[in-house]
Amino acid sequence: MKINLYIKAGLIQLNILFLLLSASMVAQSGFEAKNGILDLSNYDLVNSRNASLKGEWKYCPEKLLSPEMALSNINWCLVKVPKNLKGQECGSNVLEAKGFGTYYLMVLINPELKGKRLLLKTTGIPSSSLVYINNELVGKSGTVSENEESYQPDMKIHFQEFTPVSDTLHIVVQVSNYKISKFGLYYNIELGLADNIRSSELMGVAWDFFIIGCILLMMMYHLVLFFLRKKDRSNLFFAIACFAFAYYTLSLSETFFQIMPEMGFSEALKLKRIALYISLPAMSLFFFHVLRKDFSKLMLKIIVIICSAYILANIFLKLSISDNLIVSFRFVGLIITLYILFVIIKALIKKREGALILAIGNLILLASIINDFLYNAQVIYSTDLMPLGMLFFLFLQSYLLATRFNRSFVMNEKLTEELTYINKNLEKIVEERTEEITFQKKQIEEKNEELHQLLEEVSSQRDEIEAQRDLVTEQKEHIEEIHKEVSQSIDYATRLQSAILPDKNILKDNISDFFVMFHPRDKVSGDFYWWANIEGHTIITAVDCTGHGVPGAFMSMLGVSYLREIVLKEYVTHPGVILRKMRKEIIRSLKQKGVSGEQKDGMDMALVSISHADNKMLFAGANNPLYFIRNGVLTEYKPDKMPIAIYEKMDNYTVHEITVEKGDMFYLFSDGLADQFGGPNGKKFMYKQFKEILTANSHLPMEEQKQALSDAFESWKGYHEQIDDVVVIGIRI
Numbered sequence: 001m002k003i004n005l006y007i008k009a010g011l012i013q014l015n016i017l018f019l020l021l022s023a024s025m026v027a028q029s030g031f032e033a034k035n036g037i038l039d040l041s042n043y044d045l046v047n048s049r050n051a052s053l054k055g056e057w058k059y060c061p062e063k064l065l066s067p068e069m070a071l072s073n074i075n076w077c078l079v080k081v082p083k084n085l086k087g088q089e090c091g092s093n094v095l096e097a098k099g100f101g102t103y104y105l106m107v108l109i110n111p112e113l114k115g116k117r118l119l120l121k122t123t124g125i126p127s128s129s130l131v132y133i134n135n136e137l138v139g140k141s142g143t144v145s146e147n148e149e150s151y152q153p154d155m156k157i158h159f160q161e162f163t164p165v166s167d168t169l170h171i172v173v174q175v176s177n178y179k180i181s182k183f184g185l186y187y188n189i190e191l192g193l194a195d196n197i198r199s200s201e202l203m204g205v206a207w208d209f210f211i212i213g214c215i216l217l218m219m220m221y222h223l224v225l226f227f228l229r230k231k232d233r234s235n236l237f238f239a240i241a242c243f244a245f246a247y248y249t250l251s252l253s254e255t256f257f258q259i260m261p262e263m264g265f266s267e268a269l270k271l272k273r274i275a276l277y278i279s280l281p282a283m284s285l286f287f288f289h290v291l292r293k294d295f296s297k298l299m300l301k302i303i304v305i306i307c308s309a310y311i312l313a314n315i316f317l318k319l320s321i322s323d324n325l326i327v328s329f330r331f332v333g334l335i336i337t338l339y340i341l342f343v344i345i346k347a348l349i350k351k352r353e354g355a356l357i358l359a360i361g362n363l364i365l366l367a368s369i370i371n372d373f374l375y376n377a378q379v380i381y382s383t384d385l386m387p388l389g390m391l392f393f394l395f396l397q398s399y400l401l402a403t404r405f406n407r408s409f410v411m412n413e414k415l416t417e418e419l420t421y422i423n424k425n426l427e428k429i430v431e432e433r434t435e436e437i438t439f440q441k442k443q444i445e446e447k448n449e450e451l452h453q454l455l456e457e458v459s460s461q462r463d464e465i466e467a468q469r470d471l472v473t474e475q476k477e478h479i480e481e482i483h484k485e486v487s488q489s490i491d492y493a494t495r496l497q498s499a500i501l502p503d504k505n506i507l508k509d510n511i512s513d514f515f516v517m518f519h520p521r522d523k524v525s526g527d528f529y530w531w532a533n534i535e536g537h538t539i540i541t542a543v544d545c546t547g548h549g550v551p552g553a554f555m556s557m558l559g560v561s562y563l564r565e566i567v568l569k570e571y572v573t574h575p576g577v578i579l580r581k582m583r584k585e586i587i588r589s590l591k592q593k594g595v596s597g598e599q600k601d602g603m604d605m606a607l608v609s610i611s612h613a614d615n616k617m618l619f620a621g622a623n624n625p626l627y628f629i630r631n632g633v634l635t636e637y638k639p640d641k642m643p644i645a646i647y648e649k650m651d652n653y654t655v656h657e658i659t660v661e662k663g664d665m666f667y668l669f670s671d672g673l674a675d676q677f678g679g680p681n682g683k684k685f686m687y688k689q690f691k692e693i694l695t696a697n698s699h700l701p702m703e704e705q706k707q708a709l710s711d712a713f714e715s716w717k718g719y720h721e722q723i724d725d726v727v728v729i730g731i732r733i
Contacts, residue, residue, distance in 0.1 A: 033057060033105060035078065040191075041108045041167065050121065050192030050200075053171070057081045057185065058104040061090055064146060065102040067135045070172045076104065085175075085184035097183045098320075100146050100176035107169040107191070114167065117194040120159045121201070125175060126182035127153035127265065132172040138162050142265070148178040153265040155256070161194045179266070180323040208253040211388065215246040218395070234289035241282035248275040266319045273314045273326060280336055281307040287340050290354065294346045303336055337365065354403075361396035365389045494523045497553055500560045502531050510538045510612055513732040515706035519672070519713070520725050526552015527670045527725035530563050537573040540729060541607035544624065544670035546600070546645075548725045558589060559603055559644075575607045575620035576655040583622075583644045592646035602645020606668045610660070610733075617660050620653040627667040627691065628658065629698045634691055664733045665698060672726035673709075678716040685716050702730050 031040055033055025040051050058076035065073055077090035086097035120131065120139060128142030128151060138161075142154035177183040190197075219242035226235035250256055251272035260268070284303045288295040310329055314322045341363070347355035368389020507514055516529055526545040531538065541563070545555035562585045566572050572581065582603070586592075590601055604623035611617070619626045621639025628635045637656045642649055674687045689712075697708045709728065 031055075033081070036076065036104060037106045037108070039108045041110055043110060045110065045113060045118075045192060046116075050190040050197065053105060053107065053189045053191055054081055059085075059090060059101055059184075060104075061093070061095060061101040062099060063102055064100055064144060064174045064176075065104075065172065067132045067170065067172045070102060070104045071170060073104075079103075079184075081105075081185040082188045083184075084182055084186050086181065095183075097181050098178050099183070100144065100174070101184075103171075103173040103175065103185060105171045107171060109164065109167050109169060111167045114164055117161045117163055118191060119161050119194040119197045120189060120191060121197045122157065122185075122189045123187035124155060125157050125173070126184070126186050127177045127180050128175070129157060130174040131157070131159070132170075132174075133162050134164070134166075134170055136162055144174045144176045146176070151176050151178055153177070153179055155265055155268050179319045180269070181327070205253065205255050208249060208255070212246050212249050212253075214395070215242050215249065218242050219246065232289070234286050237282050237285040237289065241279050241286060244275045244279040244282060248272060248279065251275065269319065270314055270322070273322070274311055276333075277307050277310045277314065277329065280333055284336065284340065287343065287358070290358070291343055291347050291352060294343045294350070294352065299339060306332060334370070357396050357399065361393040364396075365393040497524050497528075497556065500557060501528060506533060507531050507538070507540075509533060510610075511731055511733075513702040515702040515728075515730045517706050517710055517726065517728040517730075519710075519722070519727075520548070521672075521722045522549040524550060524553035525725040525727075526556055527672060527727040528556040528560060529668075529727055529729055530560060532563075532567050534567055535571055535573055536611065536613050538610045538612065539567055539573060539578070539607065540610070540668065540731065541605055542624065542668035542670060542727050542729050543603050543605040544672070544725070544727070545603050552725065555601065555603065558586070559605075562586070573609050574655070575609050575618050576653045578607060578609075579605070579620050579622055579644065579653045583642075583650075586644050587646050590645070594646045594648075598646075600645065602643040604643055604670070606639065608666065608668065615660050617658045617666075619656045619658065622653065624668070624670065626656070627669075627694060629665045629667075629694065630661070630663075632695065632698055634695050634698075636691075660733045662733055665702075665731065667694060667728060667730050669728040670724075670726065672722075672724035673713060673728060675724055676713065676717055676720075676726070677723060678718050678720045682720065685713070702732055705730055 031038060031043060031051065033053065035056055036058035038053060038055060043051055045051055056078045057080075059079040060070075060073060060076055063073075079085065079088050079090065079095075081103070084097070085095045085101075088095050120133075125131075125141055128144050129139065130137065130144050131139030139157050139159040141157035143150065143152035145151035173185065175184050219239045222235040222239045222242070226232070226239065229235070250259070251268065256268070263271075281304045284295075284300055288297075288300050310325060310332075313325060341359070344355055344359045348359055368385040371385045371389075504516070510533060518525070518527075518529065520527070526548040527543065528545070529540075529542050531540040533539075543556070543559050545552050545559060547555065559582070562582055563578075565585075566578055566581045570581075572578055582605075586602055590599075592598060592601075606619070606621040606624040606626055608626065609618045619637050621637070622642055622644050623639055625639050626637040628637060637658075640651070640653050642651065642653070674685050674690055676685045677683065678685065693709055693712050694705070697705045700708070706728075713726070
């Protein structure tokens with residue numbers, strides 16, 4: 001019920017604000033001046049609103065023309081009124097905010113207005129002016145001058161009544177400005193009956209004082225609330241904001257200089273700006289104390305620092321410099337108001353107390369700020385609505401603070417009543433409380449008994465757990481000892497396997513460049529490489545034994561032993577014979593019969609024999625091929641699909657004869673590289689990719705080829721485990 005009432009009240013105030021805005025925007029005639037002439041001959045000024053003298057006026061820069069000279073002058077340019085002279089084009093020149101000049105407008109009025117008292121009305125003409133109508137001085141503000149030394153600005157122009165004797169008005173306005181960023185006929189000028197304008201001015205003054213009086217009353221009220229309850233600082237900052245708003249509203253009033261006639265132009269304008277600059281941090285501090293959980297402390301510090309910088313610049317800088325800051329401050333004020341609205345929306349979402357009233361008030365203030373921003377930027381031609389927006393805004397915030405204070409007062413009364421009741425019924429309350437304590441004590445004793453029983457059970461379980469822990473610790477130590485012994489044995493096996501692998505210096509005697517890429521999956525490997533020089537031949541082989549780790553390592557030791565026996569003792573250099581003898585020895589050693597269910601242990605290998613006398617190379621393969629590259633072209637020599645073990649097919653191994661040339665390269669390898677899982681989709685490396693890498697890097701030295709191949713393997717493997725031993729031998733003739 002209360003929320004609906006708040007919404008209705010806020011919407012009513014918002015509608016009033018927009019109605020006033022709409023009224024101010026349509027309170028002008030539909031006529032506009034063209035080429036320095038405004039035709040109001042058909043406009044009924046007696047029964048209609050005041051006529052706006054907007055449109056195209058003639059303007060002569062850098063000359064102060066008398067009314068007589070203005071009528072005979074031909075060097076005019078056309079400018080928009082109302083609008084700042086700064087930035088407008090006059091011929092081929094762009095006008096500045098400083099200087100002097102003369103406006104001229106011919107107004108054709110209804111003949112019925114001859115003999116009637118007329119009057120001009122405007123907010124002001126920045127920053128000094130003389131206004132003539134038909135050679136008669138009717139308005140003056142400050143001292144118009146062609147130089148800054150004798151120029152004197154003024155905030156307000158004072159118009160005199162005049163009585164036209166013809167149906168043509170020649171309006172001449174001399175202007176000069178050397179201090180502020182606004183120059184010329186910046187504000188709208190209206191023409192109307194003297195009585196009507198005087199009456200509207202009195203109404204405006206009365207309205208201004210009504211707003212100022214309301215704001216000052218709210219200020220005094222919240223100051224009293226602050227002194228009654230100093231812990232709540234929101235009342236103090238609200239009162240400071242009220243004072244700043246009141247002074248700013250007064251500075252916009254037509255009676256400002258009647259109240260403070262001794263105040264100079266610069267001082268008045270600076271104080272007006274300071275009041276505006278103070279209002280934002282004061283309101284931010286107010287919202288911070290009301291919505292402390294939602295308003296950022298860092299943001300508050302930023303707001304206070306920025307506004308303090310504006311205040312100090314306004315105090316210490318010259319008016320001609322500090323006046324330009326107001327444009328940027330309007331953007332700052334809009335951003336701060338939007339942030340406050342954001343904080344209020346957060347509070348609404350979290351259902352904070354009073355957030356709805358704050359939201360309505362802030363929307364009203366935001367609407368008036370946007371209006372004034374657009375009005376001062378001359379995007380729209382309304383009027384300053386910020387004082388009215390401030391009044392509505394402050395009224396709603398004042399209502400919120402008052403309700404909070406009232407609720408605190410009501411709570412205080414309630415607590416006082418409860419305290420009085422307690423004092424009167426203390427003895428009865430003590431008895432009731434004693435009974436409650438006795439009952440609670442009995443419950444606590446029962447709980448203690450239960451806890452004591454649980455403690456005994458826990459102690460028994462703890463002894464059991466400690467015994468189990470000791471047993472686990474003993475088993476752990478035993479396992480660690482076994483693991484240490486196994487690790488030492490494997491390390492020894494690694495050294496043994498390294499010792500049986502051939503010395504690279506053997507190969508260097510007859511081979512110009514080569515590499516060996518050897519990556520065991522475990523500490524010991526089932527893959528191995530072997531070479532030897534015998535009878536003018538170099539024998540090279542890469543062997544893949546069944547399994548990996550320790551079992552594979554035993555097989556590899558068998559393989560090395562048989563190769564030494566066959567090649568070095570029996571002087572066999574033919575690849576086909578070597579493979580056939582190796583198969584025979586493996587079958588004999590492993591006692592393979594070829595029966596069903598028998599273990600399929602054995603070896604896959606690729607072996608070459610290079611005859612250095614005639615540059616002939618023989619190749620035979622058991623399941624593993626040979627890759628041969630000449631001039632960047634890769635040729636694959638297929639192996640026989642028969643392992644070095646008993647198999648369903650036991651034919652002789654095919655021998656390939658290749659005539660080698662200097663620079664030819666060939667590669668022997670196991671299947672560990674091609675079968676490795678990895679890459680973006682966890683797939684196998686595959687022989688296709690292996691061939692592409694070899695071909696792409698075949699122009700490089702062999703050690704660089706090895707590095708490229710190793711990098712590609714590690715990159716492909718990534719976070720996957722290595723699944724098999726890897727050996728690759730690369731030879732350049």
